[in-house]
Structures are given as structure tokens and as C-alpha cells.
Amino acid sequence: MEHNLATSADRADYLVDLSNIVREQSIGGPGLRSLRRLDLVVAALVTLTGDPDVGVYLIADASLLGGSREFTDQADVRRLRRWVADGLVEEVPDADDRVLEIAGMTRIPVITGDRYDAYRTEHTWIQGNSSQFLKPVPGPAGPAGSADTVALVPLDMGVRTPAQISRREELAALKKQGLLGSDRTPLIKVLTRAWRCPERRCSLYDIHSGDRVLLPRMHRGVPTCQQHRVALSDDGPRPATAQLKAVINGTCVARFTLDEDSVTSVGRYPDPGIALFSLLDPEAAARVSREHVVVSLQKGLVLLRDVSSYGSRMRTADKRGRLGPWEQLPPRVDRRFHPGDEVELAPGVILTRSGRIFPAELPEDWRAAAPQTPVPPGAAAPTMSV
Numbered sequence: 187m188e189h190n191l192a193t194s195a196d197r198a199d200y201l202v203d204l205s206n207i208v209r210e211q212s213i214g215g216p217g218l219r220s221l222r223r224l225d226l227v228v229a230a231l232v233t234l235t236g237d238p239d240v241g242v243y244l245i246a247d248a249s250l251l252g253g254s255r256e257f258t259d260q261a262d263v264r265r266l267r268r269w270v271a272d273g274l275v276e277e278v279p280d281a282d283d284r285v286l287e288i289a290g291m292t293r294i295p296v297i298t299g300d301r302y303d304a305y306r307t308e309h310t311w312i313q314g315n316s317s318q319f320l321k322p323v324p325g326p327a328g329p330a331g332s333a334d335t336v337a338l339v340p341l342d343m344g345v346r347t348p349a350q351i352s353r354r355e356e357l358a359a360l361k362k363q364g365l366l367g368s369d370r371t372p373l374i375k376v377l378t379r380a381w382r383c384p385e386r387r388c389s390l391y392d393i394h395s396g397d398r399v400l401l402p403r404m405h406r407g408v409p410t411c412q413q414h415r416v417a418l419s420d421d422g423p424r425p426a427t428a429q430l431k432a433v434i435n436g437t438c439v440a441r442f443t444l445d446e447d448s449v450t451s452v453g454r455y456p457d458p459g460i461a462l463f464s465l466l467d468p469e470a471a472a473r474v475s476r477e478h479v480v481v482s483l484q485k486g487l488v489l490l491r492d493v494s495s496y497g498s499r500m501r502t503a504d505k506r507g508r509l510g511p512w513e514q515l516p517p518r519v520d521r522r523f524h525p526g527d528e529v530e531l532a533p534g535v536i537l538t539r540s541g542r543i544f545p546a547e548l549p550e551d552w553r554a555a556a557p558q559t560p561v562p563p564g565a566a567a568p569t570m571s572v
């Protein structure tokens with residue numbers, strides 16, 4: 187299971203509100219606190235995604251280890267301490283706030299049972315959200331004596347009243363304009379830049395060193411080093427990446443990282459490119475062209491083009507991740523490839539994008555989510571620097 191723990195939110199597929207999960211007494215046997223619950227959640231994620239290497243990023247309150255006596259099994263406490271030391275748990279004074287900060291910035295799904303009622307004014311996007319939070323619940327009972335299981339179900343965060351809906355929309359619109367404003371946090375500009383702590387030996391945010399790279403912590407609208415409590419300096423454009431997964435007969439068998447400004451061929455045996463031949467059975471291999479599709483990352487957009495002999499089909503995911511009908515891809519035309527979209531190279535051979543969105547896609551996503559309100563006089567259209 188430990189190989190599923192990511193050292194950075196940048197590399198994870200899911201965030202885990204660890205304190206909440208460890209204390210969730212409806213799963214993983216009795217006891218006030220148990221890491222067994224996390225083991226079950228990760229096993230459920232592997233089942234849900236079909237990806238044995240699905241990555242989770244753990245965020246915990248410092249009080250989780252502070253209350254170590256509440257752990258039934260003291261081996262859990264030792265394991266947790268080691269994870270904190272190894273950078274596999276981000277320990278912060280207020281985990282809820284940190285979870286929502288990262289989730290709001292990246293749209294990464296969150297595993298939690300919490301509805302974060304106290305945070306909805308600041309994090310308005312939680313309102314009505316029914317797709318970004320997953321709650322662990324007891325899984326179907328196995329045969330007597332078998333290990334217990336956990337299922338993950340979407341947590342509908344709900345919207346209380348029409349007044350709250352309009353307030354949410356109002357705030358979203360304000361926030362949208364605030365992306366350029368001086369008083370609100372310009373999250374997109376923050377996300378598309380790399381950051382560096384002025385403290386000389388601090389590499390917490392340095393993308394060029396070490397492998398633990400934190401997303402900046404916003405303090406009064408300024409990206410701040412959470413350890414040294416000083417403003418971070420802008421270290422240039424953040425090289426962004428997108429993740430591609432190969433799913434064969436329902437199981438994710440490989441994942442590939444694509445870099446910005448790259449053009450990558452995917453097929454049976456492209457040269458150069460991503461070769462799938464070792465993953466395909468002979469029947470599928472006969473249907474997949476040597477060079478089947480070309481995926482490119484340009485100005486923050488992920489594009490996909492069919493260049494195969496027998497064609498490809500695509501189905502696109504809506505905002506809630508529901509997939510539409512299969513459509514034949516027109517040959518040799520670039521199509522947008524969004525997170526959750528699926529491209530079928532041959533029966534049972536699917537390429538998909540991991541659920542997190544590419545930082546440069548955020549502005550478009552914001553525009554799509556914001557209500558149609560007139561732009562206040564004097565406000566410019568949203569722009570961004572990449």
C-alpha cells in the first residue's frame with residue numbers, strides 16, 4: 187500500500203483527509219483511530235480505478251499524531267510518524283483548510299466523510315458539488331471470516347437554500363473577476379508558476395530539486411512557505427504535465443506523463459513514442475496501428491489526433507464524469523482531450539486522462555462554471571501567463 191502514497195499533491199490522483207478517515211468508525215473495525223481504515227480506502231481506490239498504482243496524497247492535522255493514545259494499535263502511530271518523516275503525510279495545523287485549498291486549486295478528488303460546512307463561504311465551490319468528494323462506506327459483506335471491505339460513494343455536498351445558490355453564484359462571479367484583482371488570490375497565476383522559498387536551504391517548493399514539491403500555501407493572497415512563513419518568489423513558468431492512462435480490458439495497465447509543448451505518438455510500436463505492443467494480446471495488436479494517435483500539449487491544452495489505419499472512437503465525460511456515447515474520431519483532426527474522456531484504439535484498448543486537470547485548463551473551467559453575469563465596467567477579460 188505504501189507505494190500508493192504520493193510525496194506531492196502534484197503527483198496524486200486523490201487527496202485523503204487523513205484525520206477524517208482514520209476516525210471513521212463505520213469502517214475498519216472498532217477503535218477511535220485506526221490506519222486500517224486508510225488501507226481499506228486505498229484498496230477500494232485500486233478497485234474503483236482499476237489502477238494498482240493509484241496515487242493518494244495524505245493531509246493530516248498535527249493533532250492526529252498528538253492524540254496518539256487514541257490509536258488502538260501503537261504500530262499505527264509508528265507507521266504514521268515514519269510517513270510524516272518521509273514526506274508521505276503533509277501535517278498542518280488545519281487539515282480541512284489545506285485539503286480544500288488544494289482541491290479547489292487542482293480539482294483533484296477528495297476522500298472524506300466531512301461536508302466542510304464551516305468552510306463554504308471561503309470555498310464556495312463546495313456548494314452543490316456532487317462529484318469531487320468520495321466517502322468510504324462499508325462494502326458488501328464477503329464470506330464469513332473474510333476481510334472487511336470499503337466502497338467509495340460520491341458525497342453530495344448539497345446546497346441548502348436558493349439564497350445560498352445565488353450567493354454561491356455571486357461569489358463565484360466575484361472570484362472569477364478576482365483572478366485579476368488585487369484583493370483576491372490569483373490562483374491560476376499561482377498555479378501556473380513555479381515558486382521558490384527565499385530561505386537558502388529550503389527546497390520545499392523547488393521543482394528542480396528533490397521530489398517533494400509542495401503547492402504553495404496562500405497567506406493573505408500571497409504564496410507563502412509554510413515552514414518559513416515568508417513570501418515565496420516567482421521561479422518562472424511551472425512546467426506542467428498531463429497524465430495518460432492505458433486501460434486494457436477494464437484495468438489500468440500503464441500510465442504515461444506528458445510534458446508541456448510535447449507531441450507524443452501512441453500506438454503499437456511508434457518510433458519514437460509510447461509503445462503498447464507488450465500490453466496487447468495478438469487480436470488487439472492486429473487492430474492497433476503502429477502509430478495510432480498523436481497526443482500533444484500546446485499552450486495548456488491537451489489535443490488528440492487519430493492517425494491510425496482503422497480509426498478510433500471517443501466518448502467524452504461531462505462535468506460530473508458521466509460518459510457520453512461513442513463517436514468515431516475524424517481522422518487527422520486535433521480534438522480536445524479532457525480529463526475523463528476515453529479514446530478507444532481497438533476493442534478493450536482505451537486511453538484516458540487521469541482525473542486531475544492540467545493547471546492551464548483551469549481558466550476555461552472557471553469560465554464554464556461561472557454564471558453568465560455581466561462583466562463589471564473596467565474589468566478586463568481573464569488572462570493568464572503560462
Ligand SMILES: [Zn+2]
Nearest residue numbers: 383388411414
Ligand atoms: Zn521555506
